[in-house]
Amino acid sequence: MHQSKWIILTIIIACQLIVVLDASIMVTAMPQIGRSLHMSTTSLTWVQNSYILAFGGFLLLGARAGDLLGRRRILGIGIGLFSLTSLLAGMAPTAEFLLVSRAFQGFAAALATPAALALLSATFVEAQERSRAIAMYSAVSAAGGSIGLILGGFFTDFISWRVGMFINLPIGIALLYLVLRFIQKTSTRTGRFDLWGAIVSVMGMTALVFGFVHAADQGWGKPETWISLAAGIVLLAAFVLIEARVTEPIIPLRLFASRQRSGAYLGRFLMVCGNFSLFFFIPQYLQNVLGCSSLEAGLAFLPFTGAQFGMMYLMHGLVHRFGNIKVLMTGLLFAIIGTLWMSRIVSVQAQFFPQMFILLTIMGIGAGMVFQPLTVLGLSEVDPHDSGAASGLINVAHQSGSSLGLAVLITVFNVAIRTDQPSKMQFAHGVSESILGSVIFITLALVVTFFCFVPSSQPARKQGLTDS
The missing domain is CATH 1.20.5 (Single alpha-helices involved in coiled-coils or other helix-helix interfaces)
Structure with missing residues (x-):
């Protein structure tokens, strides 16, 4: 891979990392945020949801903006606005100010993310290079939540939750310089915003x-x-x-004409519904039931993160040998087995090592095998004019799954505990039931994969979908 391409890939991956990381960096800091800004448990859920909803909701508009105004320009604007709003969120004097800042952060991320993914597709056109680039991009996208938990826990225990927002400013400034220096201007075209x-x-x-x-x-x-x-x-x-x-929609419905692409979008949505919620419930369980610190709760996800990044180096060979669909289904099975087993061992008497350690590793392997094939299949046979919308739709499925899955499973948790002040045993039971809900979402993702891909796996191979 040419050096200039490595630089562009580094820019894209770094941009995606800070965007995804900010969806989870607040999780282990929730108790401190609540105390410093006088927020109740219910209002704290909006610290995440205000970011995720704005992110997912405006992704399609951001993708359209990249198509019309140029992807380099929109990527630069998104990174600049993200850096500024991160600074404002870190300085937030009130809960309302924080929530508004987080929403604008999400809007900025919605501009930058589809532009970055579209630039990746345009830069890496050779099949082998694109496969490796997407593998690295997918690994960072999937593991960003785990990294956010660790960083959030570290800053919360040793400095302040606000540092998790402040660090985006120097990173954003550096990325903005690299974008202007190494990424060439992209074409623009006339059109309307939906x-x-x-x-x-x-x-x-x-x-x-x-x-x-x-x-x-x-x-x-x-x-x-x-x-x-x-x-x-x-x-x-x-x-x-x-x-x-509308004449020029932000999401052309023709993208759903392909059963493979529709299955990839829905499968990603369901997988994230179950997978993302684990990053909320397990750290809360570790802190409130097992007595871990914020940093310890974040570090507990190292087996998950390590397994995901490890799979990044194996995915190219696995996909080349077995094809995207077989690797995807195997990864979903790993995720189901690990998550189901995790839901059964969560209790007051549970210990992190060895059971939770092993299960988080299995779950990380599963997640590491899922997102790259879903990304490839979601971009398969897309017309160049729709590449921005298609990349935006992939991220919409991801962020929508994050927000809606968490909202549904919080309801499951509250129904299970049936009290405003649960005991450790009740809290553990609520987490167990919520993780079981995650299993249902991931199982549905497997069902979607089976019905959308398996009957047509042979034609898909001829089109290059299973081996791309």
Whole structure:
């Protein structure tokens, strides 16, 4: 691989890392954030959701902006805005200021991420180089949550949770310089922004997440819960109608004409619904039940992270020998087995080593085998004019799964504990039930994979989908 390509890949991976990392870096810091800004447990969930919802909701608009205004320009704007809003979030004097800053962080990430992925596709056109580049990109995307937990725990225990936001500023400035220095200007074209589509999609997802979070906090009997859920469904249906009618939609519905691509998007959504929520519940269990510190709770995910990065070096050979579909299904089976076993051992008497250590390793291997094939299949046979929208849709599936999966499983957790002040035994039971919910999501991802890919695996091989 040429040196200039390595530099571009480094820029893209670093950009993706700080964006994904910020979705989890606050998790181990939640108790300190709550004390310093006087936030309740329910309001703390929005520290993550305000970021994730804005990120996922505006990704398609960000992808469209890259297509129309040039991907280098949008990547630079996204990185610059992300750095500024990170500084504001770290300086937040009130809860409201923090939540607004986190939402703008998510918007900035929505500009930078699809532009970076589209640049990766345009830079690495040779099959072997692209496979290696996507493997590294996918490993960073998947492991960023684990790294965020560790960094968040370290800063919380030894300095302050605010440092997790401040570090983005020097990194962002360095990345902005590298983008302007090493990435060439990309072409622009005329067109329109589907602003209403973006706004309606964000409102719909926010209403759905609010409905589940409100149910977790106030119960299913409250009219606000059902009104919010109904509004979310109606708004998302309206979004589909808007996309079907506008001249230049942010998400061309023709992308779903391919069963393989549709399966890749849905499979990623379901996998992340189950996988991301583990990063929330397991650290809480380690701290509240087993008495670990914030840093110890973050370090506990090293087996998971290490296994994911280890798979990055094996994926090229595995995909070359067995194809994307077989590797994907094997990875999902690993993830299901490890997560199911984890749900059964979580208790007051459980110990981290050796059982949790081994299971987190198995789960990390599974996750490390899943995301690269899903990325390749999600970009398969996409028209060059739709590459930005396709890359944006991959990330939309990822972020939507993060927010909605967590909202659903928080509801499962609260139903299981049935009290505002759970004992250690009750808390452990709630975490166990939530992890079991993760198993259901990942199993559904396996079912989707089977029905969308296995019946047509032979034609897919001829098209280069299984070996790309």
